[in-house]
Amino acid sequence: MSAQLIDGKKIAADVRAEVAVGVQEMKERSRVTPGLAVVLVGDDPASAVYVRNKQRAALEVGMDAQDVRLPGDTSQEQLLGHVESLQSSPGFHGILVQLPLPDHIDERAVLDALDPLKDVDGLHPENMGRLAGGRPRFVPATPLGIQQMLVRTGRDPDGKRVVICGRSEIVGKPVALLLMQRAYGANATVTVCHTRTRGLAGITRQADILIAAIGSPASITADMVKEGVTVIDVGVNRVDAPERKSGYRLTGDVDFDGVSEKAAAITPVPGGVGPMTIAMLLHNTLTAARLAVNG
Ligand code: GUN
Numbered sequence: 001m002s003a004q005l006i007d008g009k010k011i012a013a014d015v016r017a018e019v020a021v022g023v024q025e026m027k028e029r030s031r032v033t034p035g036l037a038v039v040l041v042g043d044d045p046a047s048a049v050y051v052r053n054k055q056r057a058a059l060e061v062g063m064d065a066q067d068v069r070l071p072g073d074t075s076q077e078q079l080l081g082h083v084e085s086l087q088s089s090p091g092f093h094g095i096l097v098q099l100p101l102p103d104h105i106d107e108r109a110v111l112d113a114l115d116p117l118k119d120v121d122g123l124h125p126e127n128m129g130r131l132a133g134g135r136p137r138f139v140p141a142t143p144l145g146i147q148q149m150l151v152r153t154g155r156d157p158d159g160k161r162v163v164i165c166g167r168s169e170i171v172g173k174p175v176a177l178l179l180m181q182r183a184y185g186a187n188a189t190v191t192v193c194h195t196r197t198r199g200l201a202g203i204t205r206q207a208d209i210l211i212a213a214i215g216s217p218a219s220i221t222a223d224m225v226k227e228g229v230t231v232i233d234v235g236v237n238r239v240d241a242p243e244r245k246s247g248y249r250l251t252g253d254v255d256f257d258g259v260s261e262k263a264a265a266i267t268p269v270p271g272g273v274g275p276m277t278i279a280m281l282l283h284n285t286l287t288a289a290r291l292a293v294n295g
Contacts, residue, residue, distance in 0.1 A: 002260060002261065003231070003259075003260040003261075003262075003263035003264060003265055003266040004264065004265045004266075005265075005266065005267075005268055006149055006153055006230075006232075006265050006266065006267045006268075006272060007268075007271070008145075008149060008267055008268075008271055008272040008273055008274065008275045008276045009271050009275050011148060011149055011152050011153070011275075011276060011279075012145075012275035012276050012278065012279035013275075013279075014152070015148065015276070015279035015280065015282075015283060016057065016060070016061055016279050016282060018283075019061045019279070019282045019283055019286050020060075020061040020062055022286045022290075023061050023062040023063055023286060024062060026286070026289060026290070026293065027062065030293045032289060032292075032293055033062070033063065033064050033091075034063045034064070034093050034094070034285055034286055034288070034289035035063060035064035035065070035066075035089075035091045035092040035093050035094070035285075035289070036054070036055075036058045036063055036064070036065045036066075036092065036093070036094045036095070036096075036120070036281075036282075036285045037065075037066050037067075037068060037086040037087070037089075037092040037094070037095045037096075038051050038054050038055055038065070038066070038067045038068070038095075038096055038098065039067075039068045039070065039079070039082060039083065039086070039095070039096070039097045039098065040067065040068070040069050040070070040098045041070045041071075041072065041074050041079060041097075041098075041101055041102055041105065042070075042071070042072035042101075042102050043072060044100075046236075046238070047098050047100075048069075050098060051067050051069075051098050052067070053278055054067075054096075054278055054281060055067045057278045057279070057281075057282060058281075058282060058285065061282055063282070063285060063286075064091060064092075066086075066092070068082060068086065070082065072102055073102075074102075074105075075104075075105075076104070076105045076106060076109060076110070079097075079101075079105060079110060080109070080110065080113050083095065083097065083110065083113055083114065084113070087114065087115045087118050090292075092118065093118060093120075093285060093288040093289035093291075093292050094118055094119075094120035094281075094284065094285035094288045094289075095114065095115070095118050095119070095120070096119075096120055096121040096281070097110055097111075097114075097121075099170065111123050111124055111125070112124070112125065116137075116138075117288065117291060117292070118288055119138055120138055120141075120281060120284040120285050120287075120288050121138070121140060121141065121281070121284075122137075122138035122139045122140040122141070122174065122284065123140060123169065123170065127139075128169075128174070131174060131177045131178065132177055134181060134182065136178070136181070138284050138287070138288070139174060139178055139284075140170055140171070140174045141276075141277045141278070141280040141281040141283075141284060142170065142171050142175070142213075142234060142273060142276075142277045142280075143171060143174045143175035143177075143178045143179075144178070144276075144280040144283070144284070145273055145276025145277050145279065145280045146175055146211060146232050146234070146273060146276070147175075147178055147179065147185050147186070148185075148276060148279075148280065149232065149267065149272075149273070149276055150185070150209065150230070150232075151184075151185045153265070155209070155230050155265065156185060157179050157185065157186060157187065157188035157209055158185075158186070158187040158188065159187060159188070159189070160188050160189070160208040160209055161188070161189045161191070161206055161207055161208045161209070162179050162188040162189065162190045162191070162207065162208070162209045162210075162211065163190075163191045163193060163203055163204050163206065163207035163209070163210050163211070164176050164190065164191070164192045164193065164211045164213065165193045165194075165200070165204065165210070165211065165212050165213060165214050165219070165220065165253070166192075166193075166194065166211075166212070166213030166214050166215070166234070167192055167194040168213060171213040171234055172192060172194070172211075172213050173192070175211060175213070176190045176192050188209070191203060191206075191207075200224070201223065201224045204220065204224045204225060205224060205225060205226050206226070207225065207226070207229055208228075208229060208230065209229070209230045209231075209232065210225060210229050210230070210231050210232070211232045211234065212231070212232070212233050212234060212235060212252065212253035212254050213234035213235070213253070214235060214253045215235060215237070215253065216235070216237065216253060217235065217237040217239055217251045217252070217253065218251070218253070218254070218255040219235075219253050219254070219255075220233075220253060220254040220255060220259060221255045221258055221259065222255065222258035222259050222261060222262055225259055225262055225263060226262070227262050228262075228263070228264045229262065229263050229264065230263065230264060230265045230266070231254055231259055231260075231263045231265070231266040231267065232267050232272070232273065233252035233253055233254040233256070233266065233267050233268075233269050233272060233273065234252075234253065234273050235251070235252040235253030235254070235269060236250055236252070236269060236270070236274060237250065237251050237252070237253070238250060239251050250269055250270050251269060252267075252268075252269030252272075254266070254269075256268070256269070
């Protein structure tokens with residue numbers, strides 16, 4: 001079998017167009033422009049690209065967007081001060097602090113300090129707790145994007161066996177919670193695997209839908225999947241490519257060539273999950289603005 005490609009760019013463009021309509025309606029009805037603040041500490045090149053793309057995408061759908069870039073030696077207190085002043089501004093309905101943060105900053109302290117009603121990343125413990133408790137408010141953007149890719153291509157996870165490789169707070173854990181909700185686009189039987197999992201391939205071979213969020217290239221190989229699986233590759237790994245001007249290329253966590261021989265459908269890297277993450281961040285920001293306007 002040669003897998004069908006799940007085109008994240010196309011689906012993300014559809015979502016962004018829907019968000020743009022919502023933004024326009026809000027401007028006309030309430031005279032409010034949804035606003036997003038994005039905070040980056042340090043000069044990690046990959047993070048800088050993500051932050052620029054988030055800001056650009058927000059502006060493109062008609063939102064206000066500001067990115068705040070702070071030097072790598074910014075103290076935790078200084079960062080908390082910036083977060084407080086941005087989120088107390090009524091012009092910003094959503095705020096996110098790009099992760100990872102430099103080692104001298106306690107990431108949890110920063111997430112705890114976010115206003116849960118403006119936490120469009122869905123990483124504040126209140127929003128995580130609501131998701132775990134079956135009352136989601138803001139769901140992290142990558143899990144939401146994965147769900148939308150499945151649903152919008154006719155691959156509703158309802159009743160399917162979903163295997164997730166990776167237990168991060170930002171992808172693995174929330175996507176497990178999301179897809180096991182008693183709700184449309186969910187109702188899956190979910191298994192989460194991680195670095196301490198024994199007999200990994202025996203578990204991944206049971207997956208109807210396999211979500212790879214491991215963080216190392218080509219970790220899922222053809223022998224680890226069954227025929228007809230749907231594969232969602234969350235990995236974004238830089239690997240050396242001396243023939244390229246940049247000196248690197250992006251590759252996922254899945255051995256794309258091998259796995260796509262067996263899979264029914266697969267997301268490419270780049271052009272799969274990445275664009276969806278940004279689109280769903282915009283969706284969450286519009287939701288935050290609606291919460292502020294309508295209560
Ligand atoms: N770093 C990588 N992905 C994300 C994300 O979705 N949100 C934040 N805040 N940082 C990230």
